[in-house]
Amino acid sequence: MKKLATFGLLSIMATSMANAAPVAMPNNGGNGFEFSNWYIGGRVALNMLSWTNEYDYGGDPGALAASSKDEFSFETIFGGNIYAGANFTAFDMVWRGEVEGGMLGRFSDQDQGFEFKMTVPYLIANAYYDFTDGWLRDGWYAGAGLGIALPKTELDNVFFADGDRSERGISPMFALMFGWSYDLDEQLALDLRYRLATFMGTEHKRMFSDGYMMTNDIGWIWENSFALGIRYKF
DSSP states (O other): OOOHHHHHHHHHHHHHHHTSSSSOOOTTSSOOOOEEEEEEEEEEEEEEEEEEEEEEEOOTTTTTSSSEEEEEEEEEEEEEEEHHHHHHHHTTTTEEEEEEEEEEEEEEEEEEEEEEEEEEEEEEEEEEOOOOOOTTTEEEEEEEEEEOOOOOEEEEEEEEEOOOOOEEEEEEEEEEEEEEESSSSSSSEEEEEEEEEEEEOEEEEEEETTTOEEEEEOOEEEEEEEEEEEEEEO
């Protein structure tokens, strides 16, 4: 099921990138898509992640319980991203489209002899609308994103005898953004952005020395982030 979802997501992203080529393409209004004002940029981010580790000890009689869980709420880690994009006009409205790649940072936790670590690189395509009317007209924008997250978890314990120390997952990533930008000059702009995003974690299995298999299953991970960056306009 995950492979099917990934194939579908990759197909959508490939189609979107093909449609984003800088050529005129007709639409129902007959005006085409006009691309202009290309830009690149980078941001540093304060990421707050929330998720649950659900442990199953595989029926091990030596375990204190058949299963347990750790709930993590607004765990703060630092990350960053780089991006490239352009303005485009579609259906008589001006938008911004960009491709962003980044890292949410590295989380680490130790408890009762277990050590858990997680890093999350990602690639996402974003579309923004820059407000031009009303009180939001002075640099405010809103947007949404669709991409891929590649969470990597590491799980260690002195009693583990087998299984991969690390596990890499692949998941669709969905995001909503709201932000503000300020032109420092004709080419440089300051960018402040809030993002709410979600993606799936990993299912990580390790075997104890007594032969029982432990599974750490992570469901949906929620990210709240505040990012500050610079945008360079060509």
